[in-house]
Amino acid sequence: MVRIMIVEDQTMVRDALKNSLDGVGDFRVIAAIADAALAELYCERTSPDLVLMDVCTENDSSGLDAAAAIKKRFPRVRVVMMTGLPEVTFVERAREAGADSFVYKDLGVDGLARVIRDTCAGKSVYPGRREEALNFGELTRREREVLVLICDGLSRREIAERLNITINSVKTHFSNILSKTGYESVAKLAIFAVSNGFINTKI
Known part of the structure; x- marks a missing residue:
């Protein structure tokens, strides 16, 4: 039982x-x-x-x-x-x-x-990727953190300070995120991600 x-x-x-x-x-x-x-x-x-x-x-x-x-x-x-x-x-x-x-x-x-x-029985059961439409599954852990902060409205400088990284590193993450998701701007990506529930900045 x-x-x-x-x-x-x-x-x-x-x-x-x-x-x-x-x-x-x-x-x-x-x-x-x-x-x-x-x-x-x-x-x-x-x-x-x-x-x-x-x-x-x-x-x-x-x-x-x-x-x-x-x-x-x-x-x-x-x-x-x-x-x-x-x-x-x-x-x-x-x-x-x-x-x-x-x-x-x-x-x-x-x-x-x-x-x-x-x-x-000791197995670990996790779902398949639900984020394939935006290739979220391709993002690294750091890129996901950056994306959440983008959706939360932080500037590049604020993201750099929050994550204790350089502005250039933030720019590199932005570029990689856009490349992997296929979006032309982080603003459009953030709007789509939040409005469709892919990113919840309150949690």
Whole structure:
């Protein structure tokens, strides 16, 4: 029996996940909470085998931060991150946080059950590239950081200061980003990326 804790701030989604997973013979939902900031405490209290956690939760708590804390304190607990947003940095940030797997919310119950079983079996399940339209998958980690700061409205000088790099390095990153995404200007790229949800500067 796989003991599952759900962390999801939307009540309808949380209840639907609980009912669906409880209906699977080898799963048991032992806790369902809305705030990722409480996830570590609930892990201590309930000892789940796996945490299914949204990236963005109640009170603006980060599921990614919670995942990192859980994996550090309870390394045997599996963590599956989930999101309904196309934000391109989430997948890589989930890896960096130590999350075992990552799913999008458009996945059906059967697919989710497979991911949970595979994750409990020691496999790391991550989605294919959803950013192919802009070739976001070709960007390096530093280029992604620069792109987020561009979308946040920072100037070249401000980006250089924030990342502790030279202006020339920023210019090189700009050039590489435009070359890989096919855009003529960073302004147009930033507008498209933010308006279509590929970059979320508030998270």
